[in-house]
Amino acid sequence: MSVTRVELAGRSYEVRVGPGLLEDVAAQCGPLLRKKAVPIITDANVAASWQEAVSASLTAAGFDPHFLVLEPGEATKSWQMLEQVVDWLLAEEVERGDHILALGGGVIGDLTGFAAAILKRGCGFIQLPTTLLAQVDSSVGGKTAINTKAGKNLVGAFHQPSLVLADLDALATLPSREMGAGYAEVIKYGILGDPAFFAWCEENGARVVAGDREAQEYAVDQSVAAKARIVAQDERETTGTRALLNLGHTFGHALEAETGFSERLLHGEAVALGMVLAARFSARKGYISQDDAARICAAIGNALLTTEIASLDLSCRGADLVAHMLHDKKMDAGTLPFILLRGIGEAFVDKQVDLAEVGAFLDEELAR
Ligand SMILES: NC(=O)c1ccc[n+]([C@@H]2O[C@H](COP(=O)([O-])OP(=O)(O)OC[C@H]3O[C@@H](n4cnc5c(N)ncnc54)[C@H](O)[C@@H]3O)[C@@H](O)[C@H]2O)c1
Numbered sequence: 001m002s003v004t005r006v007e008l009a010g011r012s013y014e015v016r017v018g019p020g021l022l023e024d025v026a027a028q029c030g031p032l033l034r035k036k037a038v039p040i041i042t043d044a045n046v047a048a049s050w051q052e053a054v055s056a057s058l059t060a061a062g063f064d065p066h067f068l069v070l071e072p073g074e075a076t077k078s079w080q081m082l083e084q085v086v087d088w089l090l091a092e093e094v095e096r097g098d099h100i101l102a103l104g105g106g107v108i109g110d111l112t113g114f115a116a117a118i119l120k121r122g123c124g125f126i127q128l129p130t131t132l133l134a135q136v137d138s139s140v141g142g143k144t145a146i147n148t149k150a151g152k153n154l155v156g157a158f159h160q161p162s163l164v165l166a167d168l169d170a171l172a173t174l175p176s177r178e179m180g181a182g183y184a185e186v187i188k189y190g191i192l193g194d195p196a197f198f199a200w201c202e203e204n205g206a207r208v209v210a211g212d213r214e215a216q217e218y219a220v221d222q223s224v225a226a227k228a229r230i231v232a233q234d235e236r237e238t239t240g241t242r243a244l245l246n247l248g249h250t251f252g253h254a255l256e257a258e259t260g261f262s263e264r265l266l267h268g269e270a271v272a273l274g275m276v277l278a279a280r281f282s283a284r285k286g287y288i289s290q291d292d293a294a295r296i297c298a299a300i301g302n303a304l305l306t307t308e309i310a311s312l313d314l315s316c317r318g319a320d321l322v323a324h325m326l327h328d329k330k331m332d333a334g335t336l337p338f339i340l341l342r343g344i345g346e347a348f349v350d351k352q353v354d355l356a357e358v359g360a361f362l363d364e365e366l367a368r
């Protein structure tokens with residue numbers, strides 16, 4: 001098992017990565033569980049594969065696990081589900097000093113984390129991420145949120161977990177499309193800040209997605225270390241450092257909104273397309289070479305991810321995607337900062353982007 005600490009004044013916590021962590025959840029969570037009853041939020045797909053193991057570990061240690069099993073999918077990050085979760089936690093008599101367990105992917109982690117942030121003005125929670133995406137990204141760093149009609153993650157809070165247990169065994173039951181989507185957030189760390197890791201991804205990305213355990217372990221460890229470093233520097237995205245983790249997301253969230261937050265386009269798939277667009281737009285602006293943009297597209301495509309928005313068959317124009325972007329949380333006094341690239345491993349925040357130019361660029365991409 002490897003351990004990375006997310007260093008935050010007074011609220012540091014461990015991210016443990018390794019096999020067998022869900023089967024050992026009772027011992028791993030140890031003193032964080034103060035009461036016999038343990039509230040656990042999960043979804044039906046995760047429950048089918050992992051509820052029994054988690055339940056057995058807790059029961060054997062004298063705990064009484066109580067599960068709330070939700071519908072899988074992005075639509076679960078909603079006001080309605082938040083209300084259901086909060087009402088259930090209140091009925092469970094969860095107190096501020098208690099910990100709620102989030103067993104699942106980013107949807108369950110973001111929703112449970114937000115419920116924990118607002119329940120009794122803030123109680124504890126533990127992330128048990130079961131997707132590649134959640135292990136490398138969403139379980140670490142304390143961004144929690146739900147979606148609203150206006151867009152992605154628009155209501156939420158920064159609320160850090162007390163512990164993250166990333167069990168590599170969980171990846172064995174993950175559908176391959178979800179593995180590809182998670183891989184987008186892995187290669188993101190290379191593209192935004194680590195050319196050596198990007199080169200490793202070029203060589204090994206296909207192995208990660210195909211389920212090679214050694215490659216997955218390396219990818220998760222490197223990603224968690226990168227995210228922990230950035231979050232420790234800029235927890236609340238105020239200095240610009242954490243904003244780099246939004247590489248591909250301004251384009252990506254607009255694509256998710258346009259496709260109705262549906263199965264048509266998963267978050268990671270949208271981020272993959274968004275990073276391709278950020279790379280091509282950076283090349284168009286002369287910030288990076290066409291060769292580097294092509295290298296980024298090829299590395300993303302190698303992991304079986306779609307790299308052309310034209311393949312989505314959207315019936316919209318560039319300006320419609322730009323309209324979605326105006327809800328981006330990075331909007332600042334009428335300008336929208338974009339995360340662009342000066343090179344592979346050199347992302348930066350560009351506050352001078354002309355949205356009309358973005359619209360025209362997207363019209364070309366939609367027609368490619
Ligand atoms: N908070 C953050 O920093 C952050 C970072 C990245 C993404 N996100 C959010 O995360 C969400 C996407 O997360 P995701 O990709 O994990 O999606 P998800 O939570 O919807 O999980 C993907 C699918 O895999 C299933 N699943 C999960 N684990 C499984 C397992 N081990 N075996 C079998 N099936 C399993 C789920 O039921 C679901 O159908 C988006 O809402 C995105 O906005 C948040």
Ligand SMILES: O=C(O)C(=O)C[C@@H](O)[C@H](O)[C@H](O)COP(=O)(O)O
Binds near residue numbers: 152
């Ligand atoms: O942790 C961060 O910071 C990120 O930006 C990680 C992203 O992968 C994640 O999708 C995040 O939720 C997007 O941030 P948002 O602030 O645009 O919702």
Ligand SMILES: [Zn+2]
Binds near residue numbers: 185249267271
């Ligand atoms: Zn993301």
